[in-house]
Amino acid sequence: MLRLFSNIDPLVRLLLLATLLASVLPATGETREIAQNVSNGAVFLLFLLNGLRLSRSAVRRGIGHWRFLVPLAIWCFAAMALAGKGFALAFAPALPPMVALGFLYLGALPSTVQSATAYSSLGGGNVANSVVAAALLNVMGVFVSAPLFAALGGGGAADMGAAGLTKVVLILILPFAIGQALQVPLAPWIGDHRALVTWMDRLSIAIAVYVAFSGAVEQGLWTMVSAGEWALILGGVIAFLVVGFAGAWLLGGVIGLERADRIAFLFAGAHKSVAMGAPLAAVLFPPKVAGLVLLPLLIYHLLQLVASAPIASRLARSPAPPLPDGAG
Incomplete structure (x- = not known):
């Protein structure tokens, strides 16, 4: 069991431990x-570090890949958000309301950075495009995900009035802007302490999940959701995973991406970021609500890692299609 646990992605391990701790204590x-105050401080630190790491030159280069980036952004923030809305409506009669709404929240989030890039590399994808696109999607997510979720969610979603908007600006956008401003003097420190910075990221996300699930447990999470509803949530997340992967792969083919770019598009388009989702939920919702909303995202995050490994291996083994006569 210890060997199996040690082979699990470190962030997933921390999320499992945070959920277990919140259930017991x-x-x-x-x-x-x-x-909650500690969580807010950890989220502030997380987005400060994000601002320090994403170079302005990378942002400029990424914007130049418009043929890759624009369809990817539309897929992540429009198609997947609308799919999430559809799943939320479909499951609303059968699940607790905030859990059903969690499918919409899942759909409105941006892609991951680390895992999408890692699996793109394993599958033979364009790693440079994957890194820049996933990073830019996360920047867009700071500004887009919360208002998009609020707009599509109607009265059941987060209140994005003055108070909600102020929290988003102070805890998410402000630290990211500070990080960008301090990037030049602090970039060497970030480069020299990559392992420490990575663990600071993971701990910030785990703290946000712990606080969210503490509130949900206090409200009776484990009695509120029955075994049948857990099975329904799992089935819904698997179906959403199929939509994410199949849709991203098909769209990459429709817009005529080369194979390496299409593989990068697949993982950036299908993955959803718990690194954005957990802190954002901690800012937008009271803990008793945040834990319920996060349920589909946490299950999706685990399953996307499980599904991506064999997909990447299959793509790596599959030969690239031959070039047309006279090409290359």
């Missing part, structure tokens, strides 16, 4: 308020 009462 949730932060409640005055402790929850302290934990």
Whole structure:
């Protein structure tokens, strides 16, 4: 069991531990308020580090890949968000309302950076495009995901009034802007401490998940969702995973991407970012709601890693199509 656990992605391990800790020892009462403040500080740090790491030159280069980036952004923030809306409506009669709404929240999120890039590399994809596109999608997600979710979710979604918008600006956008401004003097430190920065990222996300699930556990999460509903959530997430992977692969072919770019498009388009989703939920929702909304995302995050490994291996083994006569 220990060997199996050690082979699991480190972030997934931390998320599992955070969920288990919240189930056994949730932060409640005055402790929850302290934990929420710690979570807000950790999220601020997370987006500060994101701002420090994404170079302005990478942003400029990524914008130049418009034939790759624009369809990818439309897929992530329009097609997947609308699919999430459809799943939320379909499951609303059978699941707790905020869990069903979690499918819309899942659809409105951007791609991952690390895992999408890693699997693109394993599958023989264009790693440079994958890195830049996933990073830019996360920048867009800071500005797009919350209002998109609020607009599509109607009255059941997060309140993006003045208070909600202020929290997003102060805890997400402001630290990212500070990171961009301090990038030149602090970039060497970031480069020299990559392992430390990576673990700071992971711990920030785990803290946000712990606080969110503490509130949900306090509200009776494990009795609120029955075994049949857990099975329904799992089935819905698997179906959403099929939509994400199949749709991204087909769209990459429709717009005529070369094979390496199409593979990069597949993983960037199908993956969803718990690194964005967990902190954003902690900012937008009270803990008792955030834990329920995050359920589909956390299951999706685990399953996308499980599904991506054999897909990447299959793509790596598949020969590239031959060039037309006279080409190359």
